Amino acid sequence: MRLSRILMALTVGLAIVAVPTAAGAAQPQPSPTSTPQPPPDYPPGTPSLTVNQPTIIIGETVVLTGTGFGPNEIVDIDVTVAPLAAAVPGQAPARRSDGTAVAMVKVDHSQPAPRHFTAQTDANGTFTVSYRPSDVGRLTFTATGRTSGRTAITTLTVLPKKHLPVTGDDLSTPLKVGGGLVGAGVLLMLTAFGWRRRHRFGMTR
Secondary structure, eight states: OHHHHHHHHHHHHHHHHHHHHHHHHHSOOOOOOOOOOOOOOOOOOOOEEEESOSEEETTOOEEEEEESSOTTOEEEEEEEEEOOSSOOTTOOOOBOTTSOBOOOOOOOOSSOOOSEEEEEOOTTSOEEEEEOOOSOEEEEEEEEETTTOOEEEEEEEEEOOSSOOOOGGGGHHHHHHHHHHHHHHHHHHHHHHHHHHHHHHHHHO
16 A cells, blocks of 8 residues: 555656656757857048148159058049139248239249049058149149049148249349449549549640
């Protein structure tokens, strides 16, 4: 009698333990973790265009440097020229004899500098190119990547040479001074000649 009760109790206990195990097995198991994707490429920095000298004298050459463009792409560079708004400090303009300023004249070059040219970037999106302006004024360079469409702008001030061509009015004052000196010399010569003649005639009396 006792043996049967013991067997029944063991059977009931095993049944209770087996029920949660079966229920857990019936539940859906989580899928294995997916392979992590690599992070996206870091976006390129802001494009920039710089010039090695912000102000030059006409006839000098500058170097333009562009960064932040697409790798190995062609960059179009456009140049616009605006006149200087005012006289540059430290440089006195040429003036006529009446004190009025002489208008600046454009320097004559056999081969004017292009207003449009191109540059080729390297694998890092960087380029350097030389440029020799042929116009006096404020130059604006606009660089645009053909593939990336990225744009950057920089400016350059081109000053005229110190010794500028002058008009005929500027020579009038030196010519007048020279003519006056020549006239004074002639007058002194005539006075000395007359004095000698009078002195000679006085000696013969």
